[in-house]
Amino acid sequence: MKLNFFKPYIPTIIFIFILIAVMNITYVPYPNIIRFSESDYPNEYVPTMIVPGEYLKISKSFDKVWLGFIELKSEQEKIKIPDDFSPGWYNITLQTNGVNTTINNSIYITPISINDFTFIQITDFHTDCYDGLDLQERKNVFNLVNEIGPAFVVDTGDMTNYGLEKQYMYYKMIISELEMPLYTIPGNMETYSDPNLERYTHFLGPGNYYFYFGKILFVASAALHSPRSWGGFDSSQIKWVNETLSKDSDIKFLLNHIPIVAEEGRDYNFVPWGWKEGHFSQIEDGYEEIVKILTDKKVNVLSGHWHGYSNKFQYKGATFYNTPSVTRMSGIKEGPRFRLFQIQNNSIIYDKVLDVEKFYITHQYKSNQTQVKIIIRNEEGFFVPLNLHIKLSPSVPSYSINKGIIIKQSSGDIWIKYNAPIGESSIEVLPII
Amino acid sequence: MSYIKRFKTILHHPTDSFQEIIKSPSFFKTSIIIIISSIVYTTIAELGMFNSLMPHFIAAYAIMFTVIWFLPTTISMIFFKIIGKKFNSESYIEANALSIFSILTLCFIFFTIFMIYSNIFAEPKRTAYFAMVYYNQWYPLLIIGIIGVILIFHRVIRIGQLIVKAKIHQTIIIWAISAIISIYIAYLIFRGWL
Numbered sequence: 001m002k003l004n005f006f007k008p009y010i011p012t013i014i015f016i017f018i019l020i021a022v023m024n025i026t027y028v029p030y031p032n033i034i035r036f037s038e039s040d041y042p043n044e045y046v047p048t049m050i051v052p053g054e055y056l057k058i059s060k061s062f063d064k065v066w067l068g069f070i071e072l073k074s075e076q077e078k079i080k081i082p083d084d085f086s087p088g089w090y091n092i093t094l095q096t097n098g099v100n101t102t103i104n105n106s107i108y109i110t111p112i113s114i115n116d117f118t119f120i121q122i123t124d125f126h127t128d129c130y131d132g133l134d135l136q137e138r139k140n141v142f143n144l145v146n147e148i149g150p151a152f153v154v155d156t157g158d159m160t161n162y163g164l165e166k167q168y169m170y171y172k173m174i175i176s177e178l179e180m181p182l183y184t185i186p187g188n189m190e191t192y193s194d195p196n197l198e199r200y201t202h203f204l205g206p207g208n209y210y211f212y213f214g215k216i217l218f219v220a221s222a223a224l225h226s227p228r229s230w231g232g233f234d235s236s237q238i239k240w241v242n243e244t245l246s247k248d249s250d251i252k253f254l255l256n257h258i259p260i261v262a263e264e265g266r267d268y269n270f271v272p273w274g275w276k277e278g279h280f281s282q283i284e285d286g287y288e289e290i291v292k293i294l295t296d297k298k299v300n301v302l303s304g305h306w307h308g309y310s311n312k313f314q315y316k317g318a319t320f321y322n323t324p325s326v327t328r329m330s331g332i333k334e335g336p337r338f339r340l341f342q343i344q345n346n347s348i349i350y351d352k353v354l355d356v357e358k359f360y361i362t363h364q365y366k367s368n369q370t371q372v373k374i375i376i377r378n379e380e381g382f383f384v385p386l387n388l389h390i391k392l393s394p395s396v397p398s399y400s401i402n403k404g405i406i407i408k409q410s411s412g413d414i415w416i417k418y419n420a421p422i423g424e425s426s427i428e429v430l431p432i433i
Numbered sequence: 434m435s436y437i438k439r440f441k442t443i444l445h446h447p448t449d450s451f452q453e454i455i456k457s458p459s460f461f462k463t464s465i466i467i468i469i470s471s472i473v474y475t476t477i478a479e480l481g482m483f484n485s486l487m488p489h490f491i492a493a494y495a496i497m498f499t500v501i502w503f504l505p506t507t508i509s510m511i512f513f514k515i516i517g518k519k520f521n522s523e524s525y526i527e528a529n530a531l532s533i534f535s536i537l538t539l540c541f542i543f544f545t546i547f548m549i550y551s552n553i554f555a556e557p558k559r560t561a562y563f564a565m566v567y568y569n570q571w572y573p574l575l576i577i578g579i580i581g582v583i584l585i586f587h588r589v590i591r592i593g594q595l596i597v598k599a600k601i602h603q604t605i606i607i608w609a610i611s612a613i614i615s616i617y618i619a620y621l622i623f624r625g626w627l
Contacts, residue, residue, distance in 0.1 A: 026492070330571060
């Protein structure tokens, strides 16, 4: 009698249990456990940035070292980069016991001062499966990034829509035009079709690593619960983050796609377990431990994930930046956006979110590339610090400008530091005869 | 009337289907048809949404699809029992499941057309998820959804009259409460897990 009562409901109940089981089986709580330590540098995935005249530390043992084709002298695992080294990408070749090992594009000689530089955080790029206007819009974003000329770019995840191979190929095609180093971490979207982030690792490298610009430390962390939009830190991830953030530095940044601390929960607001001590967090496991590390070390945390959300939230000494997406968002008027930081003498003096559709730079070249007029239209509502990279004819030994400061000249390549005011402004670069 | 007749009349003459269900309830058979359809729908939706099949999301969307009809039906049945209504539970669940499922099928057909358009004919081409979430193309689906909710409410009120013998206002209140609870649980699955 009792069995007969339940009989009609058996298929539905079994179905629900099967679905829950499938969700549990396909759930990967902690994907991509690749974590780089000191002995992994230099490597082709996380380029080392260095300024001419500074020392490059190499933790691998070697007898001789070449940067490009130039042999450099080593001094106790360090090599000094000559002052006259041209900015750009270099392969490093290490000779050990007569065997040469070349690591391609692992060193970037930057033209920008470590005491006064800008960098850009882009996030939630969401490259789709199709070529066309959407892809062109994303190319335009990196074209503008090249024009603004930050020292480097960090991408805090969701660079693809579902982590498909074609999406990575389009993303790689777009970023190949970027002049400066790009550091990426995976977001939840990368885990959708690739729960263990094998495809991400193949295309973009490790999810957990660190890098320096001068004395500023950046730690990239892939604390994801694949394929969910929530994240978490297991004990080994917490240990790695703590050890890496303990490295000697003047300012510390943590890159993590999922917001660790935020003022509000956006469309997750009504999930009760997201609320912790009056603020919201999408970190489920290891929340208390990671927040203690971040607040104790006064870390600046860069996140994305919430697309339309732009916020800077200070909590117990740590600062949590949530940056809006490059991809457009239904119901939001702004175009693709990213955050520009300026650091001067080890202090963050500028952090603004730029709308790509409110900032334009055009170049008018004249006289066989020996003169250029750069026209800047700034509708952002605030000034924008630029490091313009101009390529002029190397036949002219030296150039002058009517505005800004030339920070470096190297055979036709000129880097100009200029704060673009609100409205239209222009800079003229002329040969010195 | 054969078993299959209840499916044939559910969209244009739902009362005929409900009468048939009252005479010979068979939720076991109906639920198997709904389950198989759910798997087919979520698999197709997954392809159109992401251009890829991901087991976790097929299962998650199938749960959402099931929660949408199973939860409010079960919760409203419990409420009706609490207020002292005596009726056949199997008939009630089958009639509601069939009503909601038929409307969801219509919405799914529209969604499939949207997915085909978005992935093949639109310029620029976009996966359905991309078009809806990032490029404001969710309005047609919202309109279909609103029409679907109105049609579902019309049918649950008829079921309240025919099977439960409840007054219209009792059905509206109980279904409103059941829907709110179910929507919140669906929200917790969607935002709290995914």
